[in-house]
Amino acid sequence: MTAPRWIIHLPTTLTSVAAAADLAAALCDSLGHVPALDFGETTLSEEDTQHLRHRVWCDARLDGGRRCRLRDRHPGSCGTTGED
Numbered sequence: 001m002t003a004p005r006w007i008i009h010l011p012t013t014l015t016s017v018a019a020a021a022d023l024a025a026a027l028c029d030s031l032g033h034v035p036a037l038d039f040g041e042t043t044l045s046e047e048d049t050q051h052l053r054h055r056v057w058c059d060a061r062l063d064g065g066r067r068c069r070l071r072d073r074h075p076g077s078c079g080t081t082g083e084d
Contacts, residue, residue: 011047017054020044021071024056040067
């Protein structure tokens with residue numbers, strides 16, 4: 001059995017899902033080197049409806065065990081654009 005993972009809920013003062021997604025992307029850019037953070041699983045929710053979550057990244061599995069790092073619902077096929 002694996003140990004449970006913990007989620008950090010980080011409230012913001014942002015008022016749009018697009019601005020929140022942009023902030024998540026900026027945090028990924030600046031903190032992506034921290035192995036304890038799993039940005040591929042990032043979701044967003046409104047403060048009063050936290051049970052309704054929106055994915056930030058597509059995160060589909062690609063060949064070689066990698067994941068797509070394009071924004072969720074991106075046009076075209078999954079790829080590795082945006083990876084380090």
